[in-house]
Amino acid sequence: MVSKVFKDSTSALEGLLFDGMTIMAGGFGLCGIPENLIAAIREAGVRNLTVISNNCGIDGFGLGVLLAGGQIKKMISSYVGENKLFEQLYLAGELELEFNPQGTLAERIRAGGAGIPAFYTRTGVGTLVAEGKEVRNFDGEDYVMERGLTADLSIIKAWKADAAGNLAYRKTARNFNPMMATAGKVTVVEVESIVPTGSLDKDAIHTPGVYVDRLFVGAHFEKRIEQLTTRPRPTAAAH
Amino acid sequence: MVSKVFKDSTSALEGLLFDGMTIMAGGFGLCGIPENLIAAIREAGVRNLTVISNNCGIDGFGLGVLLAGGQIKKMISSYVGENKLFEQLYLAGELELEFNPQGTLAERIRAGGAGIPAFYTRTGVGTLVAEGKEVRNFDGEDYVMERGLTADLSIIKAWKADAAGNLAYRKTARNFNPMMATAGKVTVVEVESIVPTGSLDKDAIHTPGVYVDRLFVGAHFEKRIEQLTTRPRPTAAAH
């Protein structure tokens, strides 16, 4: 069987990138983002990208580097408040933007991967989000119709994988990654380690191998923290 | 905080049962069914039940005992082929039946628990299943609209729980249980053991505690096998 395991980000993306394509990128803020794949896409220089991702990184990190490279034509996101360049490009009319409520975005991606072309949600009824969309009453309550989302490519960050492509995520770095892994025509995954097949808990595999086309161990994981927040250690006297 | 842990099936169901109610019951075939809760409902004698479950047990076991007790008015299922009494009651007009494709049933229950009143699926287009339902074309393909499902009570079988109500299922005994746990107005769970809070892998909790109202350790788990199928052991010569 053809192996799903590739040696690095560049080889894992070979033949998959083209101008004008749609890419889904996992992560919430800078947590659980496919750092290595983003860097490789920056390197490859493809342009006019539509990027579906909850956020757009920060200036100089995460998807922010694709923004700085002028590679992104349109973002489909729920929140981009941490990115000054984003605001600047958007207000200058150089960037298209489609805001989705975060839960609607997550569900649209799940639907796209699950063969569901549309669903109804109460979220956004009576707001800008519902404009131009069907609003329908079920059992006395109004709901807006939202469409499933898919992409040409999904770029995913997981914690561990096996050679069959089974993935496990760690803590809140899971976020959008599992749904996006199901909604890409091709799904490429970077992981912190590839473990022997059979060593992952079979009851705890978040993404079964069927969804993973290519995977590799990322060379660098900076895992930058956006809002380092701590509390003081209790003093010795408290012990 | 009021404890979610009850001492047995009877106390866990106290005050929840009434004639004419709708109950979701987890399990696929006889695998992962809430045996102890079914027995307690048999004991309680409530009638005119609408039961949402993929199957209806077999004669004399699983939901079959509620059927034998004349407690079920209507079943919403995908397959009831293992139950002769079912066929008999149905053909005699003593039982209502709503067949759902298995995947549509699973998704309707997920939708019910997720606040989605309706969704579209290709499953069933051009068949009896689509009769009386909206059929709508998205991007050149026809889809049928299906509604979310909820219940007055969900009865669930899990493997392990902690006192916070976090649940883990085992192997294919997971099946319909996780979605049903989200779609009951009240959700009662029987488990094989309650483990110390903190001992379940936090990345591998299938049902977070928010969905669980009451839980108990089941007194009996017969775990009857419907189709025992084995292969001969390789002979010693083969070693």
Place this chain on the structure above:
Amino acid sequence: MAWTRDQIAARAARELQDGFYVNLGIGIPTLVANHIPPGVTVTLQSENGMLGMGPFPYEGEADPDLINAGKQTITELDSSSYFSSADSFAMIRGGHINLSILGGMQVSASGDLANWTVPGKMVKGMGGAMDLVAGVRRIVVVMEHVEKSGAPKLLPACTLPLTGKGVVDLLITDLGVFDIDRKGGGVTLRELAAGVTLDEVKAKTGASFKVALQGAEAA
């Protein structure tokens, strides 16, 4: 001479390609797992919530928490994973399974399939069959060519309630192999079982079909 059930399964197994994710129905389709060609690795999905289905357990080792969609006890592999029924059918409906091999009661010339009910006679239900034919990328149906009564099962249109409309890509019976154009409609006989004549197939088939034999191979 016509193919046996096992020969039908063997022929169906030749539709498997290396790396495929496959869902096998109950009956003849289950036998396909015994005929996977050498050098071909497929991953079997069981719609009750498992990817990477292993063989039946040894005697005494059956686990009641580990069954397939036919409710048979099975085993896991190193590469197996478990998931809920909702996740399982998201996988099926979303087009992530390459191939499904299913039994049939009737198939029409436009690829309609009936395999779940006989009104007034059989109260079983469709289980996951409607989801499989609607969601899986390629559908192969295996069945006896005619009913016990001799009545044809490959028909201009199904008379039984449908499982899916325009869903069958390939039909394999004891008499031969038929391509079905599920978009345009139309049946083409591709292979004859050893010892079966074109005349026999014509006599036993309700639908009209084109003939473009690739050679009548014994399975």
Place this chain on the structure above:
Amino acid sequence: MAWTRDQIAARAARELQDGFYVNLGIGIPTLVANHIPPGVTVTLQSENGMLGMGPFPYEGEADPDLINAGKQTITELDSSSYFSSADSFAMIRGGHINLSILGGMQVSASGDLANWTVPGKMVKGMGGAMDLVAGVRRIVVVMEHVEKSGAPKLLPACTLPLTGKGVVDLLITDLGVFDIDRKGGGVTLRELAAGVTLDEVKAKTGASFKVALQGAEAA
């Protein structure tokens, strides 16, 4: 005298009931966690995929894989669980969270909330706010009673784009506490902050409101 941000948070914390599952927004709502009344145990949900949020980590122990919806580093508890964003919002949209406390820019007399954008000025996005107000069973908004300019924020109708229509149950500002009838419409002043007069509230409020004081308690 008006309440401080911390006093607003303390008053909001009195809305927490034992056993509640709660989602706290960013800003003043985050402070609510510091004021949970004794004997009340609540479980905090973070919409990026966690139930059972713990306190901030000790210095040197922050884990980049463990953040809250405000992107702050946090810790886990024994009872914590992690899940995907889709599962997290299924929990929110499905009505499984008892209470959410959110910040606001404007609130209307019929319970409309605006808290996500100022056209032409602010390009941030709604994040999970629209899902929270649409799905959570009870919505408490905490905010300063007036803008820096002195303009009222409790209005007959919001002028900013809405986050949700008819979604707010209770409004807590530095001046007092207001019940909002999100079905029928209509605001009732329930509590005055210590040292705040009814006249001051009337002067600083755009919407008309009824008065049914339960006693002006200091938080």
